[in-house]
Amino acid sequence: MRTAFFVDGYNVFYGLLAGTPYKWLNLPKLLAHIAYVENPQSSLASMDYFTSSVKPELATRGRISKEAQDTYVRALKANNVSVHYGRHQLEPARAPRFIDKKIGASRQDKVAIWKLEEKETDVHIAISMYRTAARETKDHNTERIQQLVLVSGDTDMAPALKAIREDFPQMIVGVVLPCRTEFKRSPPGSLKEHSHWMRRVVTSEELQSHQFPVRVPTHKAPAIKPDYW
Numbered sequence: 001m002r003t004a005f006f007v008d009g010y011n012v013f014y015g016l017l018a019g020t021p022y023k024w025l026n027l028p029k030l031l032a033h034i035a036y037v038e039n040p041q042s043s044l045a046s047m048d049y050f051t052s053s054v055k056p057e058l059a060t061r062g063r064i065s066k067e068a069q070d071t072y073v074r075a076l077k078a079n080n081v082s083v084h085y086g087r088h089q090l091e092p093a094r095a096p097r098f099i100d101k102k103i104g105a106s107r108q109d110k111v112a113i114w115k116l117e118e119k120e121t122d123v124h125i126a127i128s129m130y131r132t133a134a135r136e137t138k139d140h141n142t143e144r145i146q147q148l149v150l151v152s153g154d155t156d157m158a159p160a161l162k163a164i165r166e167d168f169p170q171m172i173v174g175v176v177l178p179c180r181t182e183f184k185r186s187p188p189g190s191l192k193e194h195s196h197w198m199r200r201v202v203t204s205e206e207l208q209s210h211q212f213p214v215r216v217p218t219h220k221a222p223a224i225k226p227d228y229w
Helices: 009-017 027-038 063-078 121-137 155-167 189-193 204-209
Strands: 002-008 043-051 082-085 087-096 110-119 147-151 172-176 197-199
Touching: 002 009, 002 027, 002 121, 009 043, 027 043, 027 147, 027 172, 027 197, 027 204, 043 063, 043 121, 063 082, 121 147, 121 155, 147 155, 155 172, 155 189
Parallel strands: 002 043, 002 147, 043 082, 147 172, 172 197
Antiparallel strands: 087 110
């Protein structure tokens, strides 16, 4: 069963990789493994990775963080992953002051903040998944894609999954939640409702065993794993 993956890079980084030594993740191999475990007839046909470029002025390591992201993207592209960029929007805003967990937020007591949002990613993933389903269900040859897998825990994607299930009932829809075992929590009900199957956690052993080599060959200079990763 030929499978197309649609990866929310922001979700993967903060749900699986932040604070771990596994950031040099070989996503194609990891996700092919997960799909195979779910159904041994599954095979990787394509992978689309959606992210936004790091803003050095807001990153912990500044410019080094941006360079690390660029290097990782080069490694993904060298392994036939299509990479799509959204954008970050930073703007001043006001939000209720946090005092402690026992005191609720008040609209009468707000403070000035910088609000950082990732823009365009969710819509881009939803459109890409729907277009793939529309295109592939018209193709009756044996090489067509038969399964779409979303790699995200974002419930904003639920309407897209629902539409695909309704409009293309022959297409299998899976969801991989980018969540480590130690952070296991109840799966988003709306994503579970509109998928045929869901992988709830990714183990540390799986992350460790699906890493790129330190040097990933590309058409130009090799992509080399960042030192602090």
